[in-house]
Amino acid sequence: MMSKPTEADGVAAPGNPGAATAATPNLTPGATRPEAPAKDSATVRILIFIRDRGIFVLWLALIIGFSIWCSPYFASLNNAILIANAAAISAIFAAGVAVGIICGALDLSIPGVAALASCVTGWMVVNGLPVWLALVTGMAIGAAVGLVNGLISLRGFNPIIVTIAMLSITSALASIVAGGYTIPGLSALDFMGTERYLGIPAPVWIVAGLFIVGTVFLTKTRDGIRLMAVGGSAEAVRRSGIHSDRYRVLAFMISSSCAALGGLVTAAQVTEANPAASPALIFTALTAVALAGVSLVGGRGSLPRVLVGALVLATIANGLTIKGVQPYWATGVTGVLLIGSLLLDRWGSMTVSRRLMATAQASVHTGTR
Numbered sequence: 001m002m003s004k005p006t007e008a009d010g011v012a013a014p015g016n017p018g019a020a021t022a023a024t025p026n027l028t029p030g031a032t033r034p035e036a037p038a039k040d041s042a043t044v045r046i047l048i049f050i051r052d053r054g055i056f057v058l059w060l061a062l063i064i065g066f067s068i069w070c071s072p073y074f075a076s077l078n079n080a081i082l083i084a085n086a087a088a089i090s091a092i093f094a095a096g097v098a099v100g101i102i103c104g105a106l107d108l109s110i111p112g113v114a115a116l117a118s119c120v121t122g123w124m125v126v127n128g129l130p131v132w133l134a135l136v137t138g139m140a141i142g143a144a145v146g147l148v149n150g151l152i153s154l155r156g157f158n159p160i161i162v163t164i165a166m167l168s169i170t171s172a173l174a175s176i177v178a179g180g181y182t183i184p185g186l187s188a189l190d191f192m193g194t195e196r197y198l199g200i201p202a203p204v205w206i207v208a209g210l211f212i213v214g215t216v217f218l219t220k221t222r223d224g225i226r227l228m229a230v231g232g233s234a235e236a237v238r239r240s241g242i243h244s245d246r247y248r249v250l251a252f253m254i255s256s257s258c259a260a261l262g263g264l265v266t267a268a269q270v271t272e273a274n275p276a277a278s279p280a281l282i283f284t285a286l287t288a289v290a291l292a293g294v295s296l297v298g299g300r301g302s303l304p305r306v307l308v309g310a311l312v313l314a315t316i317a318n319g320l321t322i323k324g325v326q327p328y329w330a331t332g333v334t335g336v337l338l339i340g341s342l343l344l345d346r347w348g349s350m351t352v353s354r355r356l357m358a359t360a361q362a363s364v365h366t367g368t369r
Helices: 019-024 035-069 075-104 108-125 131-153 159-176 188-194 202-220 222-232 234-239 244-270 280-291 303-322 327-368
Strands: none
Touching: 019 222, 035 303, 035 327, 075 108, 075 202, 075 222, 075 244, 075 280, 075 303, 108 131, 108 159, 108 188, 108 244, 108 280, 131 159, 131 244, 188 202, 188 244, 202 222, 202 244, 202 303, 222 244, 222 280, 303 327
16 A cells, blocks of 8 residues: 655645645755855855955055055155165065965075175175176075075975074175175165166166066966976875976075075165175065965965065055154054964965855755755
């Protein structure tokens, strides 16, 4: 004998014709449940926009705010050039830090490399050697230090410890070369420090060239794309047949080369080479990189955003200086922005992951019904 259909079977029981609709909502033509994934997708797009473009919005907000607060001195062409020139050195070091982090190779020896490269170059210039040879030697020192850092790290040593040790070594070598004193009289380097071309300081042109070349390399070349992939998952890259170790060494070399360039530009601006390795260099660079949303675990980052991160720091310092605010306030504001950017990045990444997972699960369930 056949049993009577029940509500649990998804069939309308006598006297309750709406039971089938309640039990099997996926069979109802007017069901609204699939709209949830669409809403989640919109939320994900907004969060990704904030993560990837938030630094540009922040910089624009700072420009507007300071233009009003510091009127009429802030919003001028001359002041814009001052901000760009002030951000130039930080941007060069930040570019090196960013490339290293993107590939999963944080280089903390940058201040020492900058000091050593500038002191060797300065010593060669004051001793009558050709300027071009001195500059090439300084850049070669940077690449060589990066090569050594990379090769040692591949032996299984912690890159942070390796680069801290290299910071001590390069700082000591810089002091030996300079005899413990600064090397003055580097006016021969004015062309890359204090000279202006078309009204724009030389360091700004150098930064523009560096970031254009770096962006094209990371986004348009095979080696650059692979370098970023290594930072995302070195094991996955290795299993695909790509020599991941080679790209880690390359990242160290690029990072140290940027440090050497930053040291040379700094020496050209102040017309002297200083053997003291300033820790502020690495902290400022890391701040610009973190503000730019570069993932500290590697695999994600953008050099244009790093440049804007350096400009944000210079803009804050410039605006507060115009208003006569003490410099330590700029340091405090920068710290607050840094913590805020880290919290926003973490919250955004976790939210995006949850939303994407929920959307995928909803899509699977919808497709199987």
